[in-house]
Amino acid sequence: MRTRGYLLIPQPQAELLIVRSLQEEGLNDDEIAAQLQWSENKVRRYLDEDYELPRTASFGRQPIGISTRIGKPAVKPLIADLKDNDPLVRSNAVQALGAIKDPRAVEPLIAVLNDKDPLIQRQAVKALGRINDLRALEPLIGVLEDREKKPHVRMSAAEALGRMGDSSAVEPLVAALNDQHWDVRGHAAEALGRIRDPSAVEPLIAALKDQDATVRGNAVDGLAQINDPRAIEALSAALTDKSKTVRKKAARALTVIAGEDFW
CATH class of the missing domain: 1.10.10 (Arc Repressor Mutant, subunit A)
Known part of the structure; x- marks a missing residue:
């Protein structure tokens, strides 16, 4: 036992x-x-x-795995912990709710997107991405577009939007390809690939000229996932990219799209 x-x-x-x-x-x-x-x-x-456990039960000071193992009965106490004064308690509650994936947590987690601690904001973004409820779509787009948010919070919003896979996020993600922070641009490119909307092909082709190799590589991966022949010419040019990683990714992408071995 x-x-x-x-x-x-x-x-x-x-x-x-x-x-x-x-x-x-x-x-x-x-x-x-x-x-x-x-x-x-x-x-x-x-x-x-x-x-359901009593609302007075607190999990924020216990290991996250305890809350996750208990599951749905822990949701209401965890939601209550989101308003605790201790940032560690709030952080644990956010992460546990993301792991449990109960839809009752969506609205409370949306409120946490404005937590005074940027780390907890980012954890709330990730939790909402894991729960994957469309109620979080517009709030996450708002985080992505909010230049006052920290870059690591906004890049996590891009990642969460890609995980959700809704085409209404394509336009703001395309706009994020021109963000001043490379990590936001890179996660936006990756997210567009996950959504696989054909309207993202031309913006991703343009991103192949980004100054950052990670962004270019993610753009290549995104084009491979969308699998549209319009990208073949641009991907062929990427075979001579100065980054070895980008060149390898371009070869793989062309193999997927064109059906030929480019290695």
Whole structure:
């Protein structure tokens, strides 16, 4: 029985973890009740899919893995932790909610996009990308376009938009290809490749001339993912790029699009 360590976790979190651990080991309700010397009703309460921990339960000061393992019953307490004064508590809550991927967390996480700590803003962006709910689409576009945000927050917004895969993000991502920060441009190129909208082909071809090799390489990858023959000429020119990595990527992309071996 894997119960060691749970004694350091407040009730009822610890009890819930113990019950679910025993269930994963193959024990049924009756066997768990007998093992723990609990009533069957108590065991079934913890196994109920709709069971929710008290809102007063806090997870922000516990390891993120604990919250993730508990799952949906931890969502409401984690949402409450998003307003804690301690940035570590808020950070842990944001990351756990992103791992659990419960849609109830979307609106609270959108609010965290304006947290005073840029690191927590970025974690909220990533969490929303993992949950992949369209309610977050416009707020994430807003983060990408907000030049007051830190570059690492905005590049994560580009990444999240690519993960969501909605074509309404194409226009702002194309605009981000001209951002002053190379990491924002690079993540925008990567995101456009993931969305695979044909309207991004010409902007990505233009990005093959970016001064930064990472951006050029991501543009090559994006064109390969979209797989449009309009890119063949530009990718052929990229075979002579000064970056060895870009040249290799261009050869692979041409093999995908043109169906010929360019190695």
